Amino acid sequence: MNELRFSPGALAIEERAGKPGPELVGYGAVFNRLSQNLGGFVEEIDPAAFTTTLSSGRNVLGAVNHDVSQLLATTDSETLDLELDGTGLRYGMLLDLDDPDAVRAAAKVRTGKLKGSSFTFTTRDDAWSTTDQGFPLRRLLAVELHELGPVASPAYLDTAGDGAAVALRSFAQFVDLPVDQVTSAARSGTLTELILRDLPGLSPAEVVEPPVVEAPGATQAEPTSRRGRRIPSSR
Numbered sequence: 041m042n043e044l045r046f047s048p049g050a051l052a053i054e055e056r057a058g059k060p061g062p063e064l065v066g067y068g069a070v071f072n073r074l075s076q077n078l079g080g081f082v083e084e085i086d087p088a089a090f091t092t093t094l095s096s097g098r099n100v101l102g103a104v105n106h107d108v109s110q111l112l113a114t115t116d117s118e119t120l121d122l123e124l125d126g127t128g129l130r131y132g133m134l135l136d137l138d139d140p141d142a143v144r145a146a147a148k149v150r151t152g153k154l155k156g157s158s159f160t161f162t163t164r165d166d167a168w169s170t171t172d173q174g175f176p177l178r179r180l181l182a183v184e185l186h187e188l189g190p191v192a193s194p195a196y197l198d199t200a201g202d203g204a205a206v207a208l209r210s211f212a213q214f215v216d217l218p219v220d221q222v223t224s225a226a227r228s229g230t231l232t233e234l235i236l237r238d239l240p241g242l243s244p245a246e247v248v249e250p251p252v253v254e255a256p257g258a259t260q261a262e263p264t265s266r267r268g269r270r271i272p273s274s275r
Contacts, residue, residue, distance in 0.1 A: 041206050042186065043163060044106070045069065045083070047128070048156045051149045051190050054132075063121075063132040064112065064149060068159040068188035070128035074171070080231035081176035081211065090129050092164075093185045094122055101187040102133045104148075106160060110141045112189065122185075131157070131188060149190060159188035163206060168214035168235070176235045178207060 051066040069090070075083040102113035102120040113120035113133035121132040135142040148154045165182035205223075212222040215234045225231050 041162065042160050043206055044158055044160055045075070045085075046156055046158045046191065051154055051157065053135075053146050053149055059134060061137055062135050062146065064135055064145060064190065065130070065132045066157040066190060067127060068122075068129045068131050068157050068185075071126075074177075078178075078207070080226045080229055081178055081207070082171065083178045083180065083207075085128070085180045086182075087124070089180045089183050090122075090124060090185055092182055094124070098184075100185055101189075102131065103187055103189045104141065104145050104154070105191050106158065106187060106189070108187070110145070112136075112139075112142055112145060129159070129185075129188075133189070145190065148192075154190040154192055156191060157188060158191045160186045162186070163210070166210055168211060170235055174232060174236060176211070176231050178210065 047067050047069050049067050049070070051064065054063050054065050056063060069085050071085050071087045071089075073084060099114055099116040100120060100122065101108060101111060104110040104112065112135065115122065119134040119136075121134075123130045123132075135146055137143060145154070161183040163180060163183055167179045167181055169177050169179070171177050208222050208226055209219055211231065211234075212219040215222065215237070217234065222231070222234065225234055
């Protein structure tokens with residue numbers, strides 16, 4: 041089941057030597073950075089999360105607002121470059137200026153109408169623990185990347201949609217409780233109480249939601265400290 045995540049940060053249109061046209065560049069994902077509150081938990085991405093899918097040679101799509109009718113680039117056509125660096129998953133889309141969608145996308149990046157990037161993926165492996173303050177933390181260890189590109193508004197997680205269902209099934213496995221009970225806890229904002237059962241010495245009153253990191257930095261962030269135990273994904 042597919043999920044969506046948003047990566048805040050600047051987009052740019054760059055001219056590069058040796059390229060036949062301009063490139064739309066950005067970061068589809070940032071490593072080791074806490075997400076916003078995704079409905080009772082936060083998330084971070086392991087630097088190795090995309091390694092397998094990028095080495096597999098599968099075709100990855102580059103589109104605006106996840107709309108494949110506005111397809112700008114693909115890895116199969118060698119118009120979409122994907123690179124893992126110390127910050128995250130960097131992409132570059134070679135724009136065809138004979139394509140009206142590409143021209144519009146470039147204009148929207150220059151005017152700031154496209155605010156960041158988002159990617160579509162399937163989780164292959166994840167782990168649950170907590171932040172130092174006891175807030176539930178999901179770490180994406182391995183994902184299958186399907187599509188990414190610039191977006192006009194954040195799409196972290198639809199708490200009523202399939203993406204939330206995937207994460208909450210994984211959380212239910214971690215705390216060894218029925219999915220329905222975990223889903224109910226997520227709706228009532230009490231996921232923390234479930235995870236604290238296995239972490240004595242920390243009370244719900246001491247739990248602090250982490251601040252949101254607004255944009256990718258120039259250097260890789262240190263991994264967040266965490267407690268708890270790792271479980272493999274069953275998907």
